[in-house]
Amino acid sequence: MTGWLRADDGPVLYSYHNRTPVTGDLQVIIVYLIFATLYIAFLLIFPGIRKERFATFVTVTLSLFVGNVIMVTRLESAWHVATTEVVSTYRAFSRELVHAELGAYIGLGHVNITLRAISDNSSEDIDYNERFSWLGSTEMGESYREALVRGVPFPILKVAEYFSLGEEGFTWGGQYRAAGYYGGIFLWAAFACWLLMNLLLVVVPRYGAYAMTVTGALMLGSALAYHCLLPSTPLRVRFENDMELVFHLGWCFYLVIIAGGLCLFVGLVIAGMDLMYPHSFSTVLEVDYDTPYDRHVIIEESHTKHKHWKKGLEEPPGLGRRILRRLSSKKEDGERSVRGLENRGFEMDPPKSPWRYPLHRPALQAAFKRTLSQDSAASGVSLAVSFLDQRENTTGDPPPRRTQIEHKPPVREASMW
DSSP: OOSSBOTTSOBOOOOSOOOOOOOSOHHHHHHHHHHHHHHHHHHHHGGGOOSSHHHHHHHHHHHHHHHHHHHHHHHOSOSEEEEEEEEEESSTTOOOEEEEEEEEEEOSSEEEEEEEEOOTTOSSOOEEEEEEEOSSSSHHHHHHHHHHHHTOOHHHHHHHHHHHOOSTTOOHHHHHHHHHHHHHHHHHHHHHHHHHHHHHHHHOHHHHHHHHHHHHHHHHHHHHHHHHTSOSSOOEEEOGGGOEEEOEEOHHHHHHHHHHHHHHHHHHHHHHHHHHSTTOOOOTTSTTTTSTTOHHHHHHHHHHHHHHOOOSSOOOSTHHHHHHHHHHHHHHHHHHHHHOOOOTTOOOOOOOOSOOOGGGSHHHHHHHSOOHHHHHHHHHHHHHHHHHHHHHHHHOOOOOOOOOOOOOOOOOOOOOO
């Protein structure tokens, strides 16, 4: 029934099952949204970047492109594809023929089989998209049996049967599973190296270029491993009227080759440029960019100090240069430790101590000093005594008795405080 109301003005009764076909993979759509959001955010802030614009734009664009390619090709179903138009029976035990487009899209861990009617003369709308996974060893067989129970159209079941059997020459399922397994391992390794590449580009751009080269090599290794492990006998599914389904490499395979080759080429170019012109590659994404701790600022300061450094002796090349530097540094350290360093601008003030000692007071120092008159009197007395002694020796008369003058020591009066 169609329309909002029935003929008797009652509500429409949807009592039959009418599913819509799958039009997109939800996981792939989420990956697209994540990387598109990051890239749009970068484009919004890119006009504010004033330095290293080209290197920053190329690095960020390539990094997001490679990461998106790795995740999308890991989830997509376009590594080995085949499409054809068939005229075949629609269901078992029926003579009705259907003219439809049949497609098989093989991924790393599954195969998607689609069937869409071409002519409008069919009694039913035919638009199917069925997925059969083979991550486990028996998962493909179980998916095939479930499709038989659900009554999937006959052309889809015929293609799925070639992947579900593993005996009597039907080994395509196992070979595709092995190719997807090793190709997926290489892609996961490339994804891990891609994460490390982004980290190193922020910290040490030179090592980030090396990691970029390894990432590209792993992506190319994934494509090579998948191609080498494909079935040696190509899979051909034959239908009525000489129609057959022939498989060929899909866009996921070529996209991995393009992204891996581009990543490898750019990584080698950056690494070679860094070897010829050290520290020339830089982006604004570095941790200490345009700060006092930037590697370019540190290198420039070290070169400036090296130019002003005066050499005392001509340094011989090789090992002798290192030995001479070591001996000269030890000699300079010894001279510094012996003679010290003279600081002409140093001025030492007297200590400002609250203690006052008695011996340093002016009154005590004046009390213990002899005056000039006392010194002259003492010298006169000593001259007189020496004159009398000489006279006694010449005349033989005893000298007159001398009165001894008592010299009383001066009274020392000092206030201790």
